[in-house]
Amino acid sequence: MGTSISTIRPKRRRLSFLLTEGRTLRQQEAVLGWLLLTPVLLIIAVLLIWPFSSAIWISFTDKAVGRDGNWVGVSNYSHLISSPRFRLALQNSLTFTVVGVFFKYLLGMLMALALNQAFRGRNLMRAFFLIPWILPGFVAYMTWRWLYDPLQGMLNHALIDLGIVDYPFAFLSSSDNALWWVTLAHVWRSFPFFGLAFLAGMQNIPQDQYEAAAMDGASVWQRFRDITLPGLRHVSLVVILLGTIWTFNAFEPVYLLTQGGPSDATLVYTMLAFDLGLVRFNLGQASAVSVLMLPLLGLFIVILTTLMNRGDEE
Amino acid sequence: MTDDRVRALLQEASRLRYSRRQLLRRASALGIASAAICAAPALNVSARRGSVQSDTLTFWLYRSRLDEFDETRRERIKAWGESSGVEVNIVDIATSDYGTKIPAAIESNTLPDVLELTEEWFQLLLSRGLLADLTDVYNTVDAELGWTPIVKQLSVEADGTIPRVAIATTSTYLVARDDILSEAGFGPPSTYAEMFDFGAQAQDPPNTFGMGTALSNTSDANNWIMSAQAYGVRFADDTGEAAVLGDHKDEAIDWLNLMVDAYEEKRVFPPGVLTWDQTGDNDAFQSERTIFTFNPLSVPAWLKENKPDLLEKTGIHLLPAGPVTSVQPVGTVALAVRKDSPLVAEASDLIHFLFDLDYRREFFQYAQWGPATVPENDFPIFEEFMPVRVEVADAGTPRDFPEVTNSAFNEVKTTFVVPRMIQRVVSDGMSREDSFNEAVQAVQDIYESHAGA
Numbered sequence: 001m002g003t004s005i006s007t008i009r010p011k012r013r014r015l016s017f018l019l020t021e022g023r024t025l026r027q028q029e030a031v032l033g034w035l036l037l038t039p040v041l042l043i044i045a046v047l048l049i050w051p052f053s054s055a056i057w058i059s060f061t062d063k064a065v066g067r068d069g070n071w072v073g074v075s076n077y078s079h080l081i082s083s084p085r086f087r088l089a090l091q092n093s094l095t096f097t098v099v100g101v102f103f104k105y106l107l108g109m110l111m112a113l114a115l116n117q118a119f120r121g122r123n124l125m126r127a128f129f130l131i132p133w134i135l136p137g138f139v140a141y142m143t144w145r146w147l148y149d150p151l152q153g154m155l156n157h158a159l160i161d162l163g164i165v166d167y168p169f170a171f172l173s174s175s176d177n178a179l180w181w182v183t184l185a186h187v188w189r190s191f192p193f194f195g196l197a198f199l200a201g202m203q204n205i206p207q208d209q210y211e212a213a214a215m216d217g218a219s220v221w222q223r224f225r226d227i228t229l230p231g232l233r234h235v236s237l238v239v240i241l242l243g244t245i246w247t248f249n250a251f252e253p254v255y256l257l258t259q260g261g262p263s264d265a266t267l268v269y270t271m272l273a274f275d276l277g278l279v280r281f282n283l284g285q286a287s288a289v290s291v292l293m294l295p296l297l298g299l300f301i302v303i304l305t306t307l308m309n310r311g312d313e314e
Numbered sequence: 315m316t317d318d319r320v321r322a323l324l325q326e327a328s329r330l331r332y333s334r335r336q337l338l339r340r341a342s343a344l345g346i347a348s349a350a351i352c353a354a355p356a357l358n359v360s361a362r363r364g365s366v367q368s369d370t371l372t373f374w375l376y377r378s379r380l381d382e383f384d385e386t387r388r389e390r391i392k393a394w395g396e397s398s399g400v401e402v403n404i405v406d407i408a409t410s411d412y413g414t415k416i417p418a419a420i421e422s423n424t425l426p427d428v429l430e431l432t433e434e435w436f437q438l439l440l441s442r443g444l445l446a447d448l449t450d451v452y453n454t455v456d457a458e459l460g461w462t463p464i465v466k467q468l469s470v471e472a473d474g475t476i477p478r479v480a481i482a483t484t485s486t487y488l489v490a491r492d493d494i495l496s497e498a499g500f501g502p503p504s505t506y507a508e509m510f511d512f513g514a515q516a517q518d519p520p521n522t523f524g525m526g527t528a529l530s531n532t533s534d535a536n537n538w539i540m541s542a543q544a545y546g547v548r549f550a551d552d553t554g555e556a557a558v559l560g561d562h563k564d565e566a567i568d569w570l571n572l573m574v575d576a577y578e579e580k581r582v583f584p585p586g587v588l589t590w591d592q593t594g595d596n597d598a599f600q601s602e603r604t605i606f607t608f609n610p611l612s613v614p615a616w617l618k619e620n621k622p623d624l625l626e627k628t629g630i631h632l633l634p635a636g637p638v639t640s641v642q643p644v645g646t647v648a649l650a651v652r653k654d655s656p657l658v659a660e661a662s663d664l665i666h667f668l669f670d671l672d673y674r675r676e677f678f679q680y681a682q683w684g685p686a687t688v689p690e691n692d693f694p695i696f697e698e699f700m701p702v703r704v705e706v707a708d709a710g711t712p713r714d715f716p717e718v719t720n721s722a723f724n725e726v727k728t729t730f731v732v733p734r735m736i737q738r739v740v741s742d743g744m745s746r747e748d749s750f751n752e753a754v755q756a757v758q759d760i761y762e763s764h765a766g767a
Contacts, residue, residue: 065421066417066421066438066439148586150520151586151603152597152601156520168519168585170588173586173588173741178589260531261737262530262741263737263738265742278417279729280728280729
């Protein structure tokens with residue numbers, strides 16, 4: 001027994017030394033804090049920092065699929081910046097994001113306003129409106145692909161049967177329009193998230209503000225403008241921030257609907273990265289595309305968080 | 315409850331109570347242990363840096379659209395596993411998914427031990443030195459059955475190695491609605507110009523369209539390469555090392571005129587063809603919306619099982635000719651083995667097991683492909699159904715001819731240089747010359763990047 005006690009004690013002393021000996025209470029708390037953070041930091045390092053820094057490293061090499069990369073400095077970046085395809089992808093990504101987020105905001109707000117009213121079957125309607133967002137992306141976009149199909153699609157059948165057109169309309173095959181139809185499908189799939197967030201935000205706006213405004217003779221529009229919108233300011237900034245990041249990084253809608261075509265009409269930056277990496281096998285350039293987009297997204301996040309903080313201070 | 319019982323419970327509770335610090339210590343120790351457990355597999359994976367090593371033989375199988383065919387192949391592979399005592403993991407992969415699966419598997423060192431593959435993926439793996447030499451099993455099958463001349467020609471690489479074993483020959487044919495053509499007073503077209511003319515006159519849009527082959531960024535659209543070749547367009551010189559597309563401007567512009575006229579004036583392509591995916595051609599023909607399509611016979615094989623009445627109205631013809639030449643390429647569907655697989659010997663044995671003549675008879679009962687060995691030419695199925703497969707396997711031109719098959723020409727195909735040339739004109743409104751010049755630059759860049767690789 002005596003032997004077993006003496007073998008256990010030194011271990012206990014080492015652990016206590018780590019946390020207590022020669023340290024002030026504040027230092028002890030700090031050590032303990034770092035110990036508690038260690039698991040999360042390790043997980044972040046393995047799952048985030050390591051792949052992320054690998055991607056940055058690869059972007060400075062000529063790495064191709066199945067081949068080692070050699071250091072090429074900034075040539076991937078200079079090549080991309082001078083490439084018309086990259087500029088087109090950036091332009092399409094920005095258009096897709098700005099238009100997409102705008103309509104998601106608009107439709108989400110309308111959805112929230114409608115579902116915030118008291119009417120019979122409201123809970124059912126709330127569930128119904130969430131369906132696009134709940135559906136797996138693959139199912140949602142393949143359904144849209146089928147809807148748009150000129151030969152088998154329901155939209156064209158309807159247009160022809162109603163006598164609106166006599167020749168199938170190629171929704172996704174026109175360079176002028178394809179990006180808009182892809183954006184429409186994406187907006188349909190994503191706006192319920194905006195609506196849900198707004199609806200949740202509306203529950204926190206005190207009802208007596210509306211009642212007081214109504215007694216003062218404020219119109220519906222004035223109540224919306226002066227009570228609802230300011231009350232949703234924080235929620236709006238959060239959903240715009242998240243919506244922008246998600247839309248800018250969206251890959252599924254373009255890949256499943258057009259694969260970036262016709263020609264490069266719907267090429268967004270994620271599709272360009274895919275094309276360079278997995279079609280042309282040039283992983284160095286594909287990584288550079290992604291890395292180049294980081295400052296843009298970072299800038300946007302900084303602007304929005306600044307706006308949020310300013311709102312808090314006010 | 316008695317006082318004693320309450321006292322006992324309080325004592326027990328006090329014994330179990332931890333101070334805040336004790337609780338935090340235990341929590342942190344538990345957290346570190348959890349993190350170590352989570353990180354261990356990741357660290358283990360990165361430490362290995364080699365391919366996945368396992369006693370299980372993984373087999374990637376093309377998922378065709380023919381259920382019975384897929385089932386027959388799976389059963390045969392399983393039968394080998396049972397007889398040899400090797401555990402086999404069969405992974406069905408849709409042809410359109412190979413494009414993402416193979417590059418990802420190369421990078422993550424998770425290529426299967428055996429995989430079924432066509433030319434483009436074979437070239438990718440071969441150029442990276444990832445395939446085992448299968449000369450022994452190739453020679454064994456040759457001694458037992460004898461390869462057909464075209465398979466012999468296609469199997470041996472320039473350096474004399476044999477890194478794949480053909481399980482069948484494959485070609486692209488002109489599949490046509492002969493019933494609609496004959497009603498309009500036409501037979502099978504002998505030239506591409508005739509094909510578009512017949513299609514334009516026989517079609518009845520929006521119900522039927524003349525030509526149902528994709529013009530999008532999908533591998534089916536690369537069938538248009540053969541029409542460009544028939545117009546005399548060349549992409550590289552006879553050594554396959556230097557790009558020469560720029561020297562064939564007149565031929566390329568003639569060919570572009572033909573294609574743009576068919577799209578814009580004759581309107582034989584269904585709307586949507588610029589963004590069709592891999593299933594577009596088959597779906598359109600099988601749903602009776604197109605008159606012509608280029609196809610490796612997956613359409614007739616599907617019709618045989620699912621729409622025999624439509625099969626009777628469908629003709630299978632050789633590819634039309636152009637003003638310069640005609641090409642009828644023959645390639646192979648082959649099996650390859652990962653070079654660093656610990657099961658190369660077992661994989662070779664499995665491949666040999668697949669060349670049992672009774673099984674091959676059953677295999678071709680469902681397959682869309684043509685024979686690979688001499689005795690298969692006499693299988694009754696090749697007399698009953700799509701006999702053109704034997705003729706083409708016997709007399710077709712080697713794949714890619716007159717180009718040299720190599721990784722550079724493979725990249726011309728995987729980057730869709732030819733369909734893009736058409737898209738740039740009919741979709742982006744670019745002039746034919748500018749579109750051609752852009753293609754010349756793309757081909758030039760590709761061949762330069764492969765020089766000396």
